[in-house]
Amino acid sequence: MRIEIQGLGKRFGRVVALDGVTIELPAGSRTALIGPNGSGKSTLVRAPLGMLVSSGSVRFDGVEAGEDRRALAARIAYVPQIAPRLAAPVRDVVRAVGRLRGEPWAAVAAAAAALDVDLDALGRRPFRALSGGQRQKVLAALALASGAELLLLDEPTSSMDPKSRVAFFGLVEALPPATTVILSSHRLDEIRRLVDRVVVLAEGRVAWHGGAEDYLAAHAEAVVEVQAAGEPAAAWLAARGFARGTAGWWSLSLPVAERAHLIAEIGKRLNGEVRDVMARDVERLQPQWPPQPQEKP
Amino acid sequence: MTLRAEIAVVARLDLAEVLRSRWLVFCLAVHAVLAATFVLVGLRESGVVGFTGMGRALLSWTHALLFLLPLLALSATGQVVNSARDDGSLELLLSHPVSRGGYFAGTTLVRVAALIVPLLVAMPAMAVFGALAFGQDVPWGFLLRGMAVSASLLCCFTAIGLCVSTLVRNQSKALMLSILVWVAGVALIDFGLVGVMLQWELPPSAVFALAALNPVECARLALLSAAQPELSTFGPVGFFLANKVGADALLLLGIGWPMLLGLTAWTWSLGAFRRRDLL
Numbered sequence: 001m002r003i004e005i006q007g008l009g010k011r012f013g014r015v016v017a018l019d020g021v022t023i024e025l026p027a028g029s030r031t032a033l034i035g036p037n038g039s040g041k042s043t044l045v046r047a048p049l050g051m052l053v054s055s056g057s058v059r060f061d062g063v064e065a066g067e068d069r070r071a072l073a074a075r076i077a078y079v080p081q082i083a084p085r086l087a088a089p090v091r092d093v094v095r096a097v098g099r100l101r102g103e104p105w106a107a108v109a110a111a112a113a114a115l116d117v118d119l120d121a122l123g124r125r126p127f128r129a130l131s132g133g134q135r136q137k138v139l140a141a142l143a144l145a146s147g148a149e150l151l152l153l154d155e156p157t158s159s160m161d162p163k164s165r166v167a168f169f170g171l172v173e174a175l176p177p178a179t180t181v182i183l184s185s186h187r188l189d190e191i192r193r194l195v196d197r198v199v200v201l202a203e204g205r206v207a208w209h210g211g212a213e214d215y216l217a218a219h220a221e222a223v224v225e226v227q228a229a230g231e232p233a234a235a236w237l238a239a240r241g242f243a244r245g246t247a248g249w250w251s252l253s254l255p256v257a258e259r260a261h262l263i264a265e266i267g268k269r270l271n272g273e274v275r276d277v278m279a280r281d282v283e284r285l286q287p288q289w290p291p292q293p294q295e296k297p
Numbered sequence: 298m299t300l301r302a303e304i305a306v307v308a309r310l311d312l313a314e315v316l317r318s319r320w321l322v323f324c325l326a327v328h329a330v331l332a333a334t335f336v337l338v339g340l341r342e343s344g345v346v347g348f349t350g351m352g353r354a355l356l357s358w359t360h361a362l363l364f365l366l367p368l369l370a371l372s373a374t375g376q377v378v379n380s381a382r383d384d385g386s387l388e389l390l391l392s393h394p395v396s397r398g399g400y401f402a403g404t405t406l407v408r409v410a411a412l413i414v415p416l417l418v419a420m421p422a423m424a425v426f427g428a429l430a431f432g433q434d435v436p437w438g439f440l441l442r443g444m445a446v447s448a449s450l451l452c453c454f455t456a457i458g459l460c461v462s463t464l465v466r467n468q469s470k471a472l473m474l475s476i477l478v479w480v481a482g483v484a485l486i487d488f489g490l491v492g493v494m495l496q497w498e499l500p501p502s503a504v505f506a507l508a509a510l511n512p513v514e515c516a517r518l519a520l521l522s523a524a525q526p527e528l529s530t531f532g533p534v535g536f537f538l539a540n541k542v543g544a545d546a547l548l549l550l551g552i553g554w555p556m557l558l559g560l561t562a563w564t565w566s567l568g569a570f571r572r573r574d575l576l
Contacts, residue, residue, distance in 0.1 A: 012574075049392050051575040070298075070394045078392035084385035088313035096310040100298065100393045126317055139389070152392075 001149040001180045002027045008056035017043040019204040030181040032191045035201035041184040077148035079156040083135035091123035111141035132159040153183045169193045222259035225251045225278040233273040307403025315411045328419035351433040359443040367454040374458030375475035397571045446551045450516045453555035460566035482513045512555035519551020
């Protein structure tokens with residue numbers, strides 16, 4: 001589903017949540033919305049659902065969003081950041097959504113099972129009695145099983161455990177290529193795995209719009225940690241710029257692009273002296289900002 | 298999906314919510330306690346404005362209901378929409394192919410049913426119990442009149458409650474406004490009317506018109522119009538009611554005016570619900 005947002009504006013009283021946002025997302029694109037709290041990410045995710053009265057225009061495959069909200073909603077699936085605390089049993093919630101969307105129970109149950117939720121076992125429990133993570137998984141399963149052409153995900157894994165997060169990534173990656181995904185997220189792992197472009201919002205405006213790789217290059221930093229034994233290894237690590245930690249651990253921050261090369265070098269130079277190696281990516285608090293845009297908004 | 302099917306889905310889910318929150322059980326319990334109190338205490342052969350036995354118990358009960366039903370309806374509905382907005386259930390449900398009108402209609406149906414069904418079960422049950430336990434004749438005409446008037450009053454205040462919950466985003470403020478509406482309905486308007494009557498000697502028709510603006514008063518007049526001896530014993534206004542308006546017109550007014558008021562409030566809140574932000 002192709003999305004064209006033109007001059008989208010939204011005010012909540014005196015607060016300007018969105019101020020003339022203009023972006024175009026081709027069908028099948030995977031886009032992350034990034035920005036500090038209050039920058040308008042959630043408002044931008046919700047506006048296409050017709051839940052907010054806004055100025056400007058949102059078009060889906062050339063059709064104005066307000067023209068037939070029900071028909072449009074059938075083509076869009078949404079996972080909110082915080083799952084509501086409904087008193088109704090889980091099975092009633094799933095069946096209600098299933099009836100509205102024509103989703104069979106088995107399809108939702110399969111998606112839920114992939115996220116480590118046994119829908120049949122939880123069916124009788126009140127939805128609000130589930131943990132925040134379980135509720136988010138059920139909603140994610142409903143969205144993933146819907147076959148929607150557009151997935152709007154508002155920090156969908158914020159309450160999920162690491163195993164379920166990985167499973168969720170797998171399910172999103174397995175979606176048909178034509179499925180458009182808009183993801184509001186702060187997590188670098190989500191951006192790396194799920195999206196190919198990034199829209200950065202600041203104070204309700206598009207501050208940057210470009211490729212995910214460019215964003216990560218500007219924002220992400222790799223941290224490589226090595227646990228090594230012996231003085232020769234310590235000397236080499238110190239010379240290479242590693243900082244000594246406790247229990248024989250050394251750590252070094254470096255650009256993401258150099259991470260793989262460094263790990264290969266450690267394997268070659270310290271073979272036999274390395275007990276453990278860990279590599280992770282973190283977001284730099286003071287990035288090289290702004291990166292050169294690849295696409296004009 | 299048709300609008301009817303959409304309403305059915307919303308209603309089924311909302312019914313599960315209502316059942317889980319024990320509202321239906323609470324309403325039934327309130328009716329049962331009231332019914333038991335009035336049956337056990339009231340079924341004696343003493344007369345109150347011409348009513349005896351079962352008739353007297355029913356009259357007392359329905360009068361108690363005139364005060365209680367608006368409060369039940371307002372407390373059951375005064376926070377429906379704004380709490381759904383706050384807890385995210387509105388956001389969740391309306392992200393699916395559901396129209397705003399379908400959601401509002403489905404929710405309304407369930408809330409009205411949750412309030413009316415206990416009433417329609419408890420009133421005949423009480424009458425039948427009284428007949429079996431105390432050998433009293435059941436005044437079916439008055440019973441039906443009481444049920445119709447009470448149901449109409451419930452619909453009216455359910456709609457007003459939904460209107461409050463739609464227009465007032467803050468749940469605490471909505472609760473306060475609901476209580477104010479109830480106090481105004483059951484007490485303030487009466488006091489105001491008495492004050493006006495003491496200050497100015499109004500003609501009976503003006504007193505009646507002012508009183509009838511209040512749906513609770515309207516319902517009370519409809520119930521009293523079934524009283525024997527006639528309303529004319531209540532002075533000039535009662536004489537006016539009995540001779541100029543008549544029992545049938547009072548019944549029609551007692552059912553029709555609250556329904557009309559409720560329909561107006563519901564239509565207004567539906568319009569606001571369709572136009573405004575849902576978040």
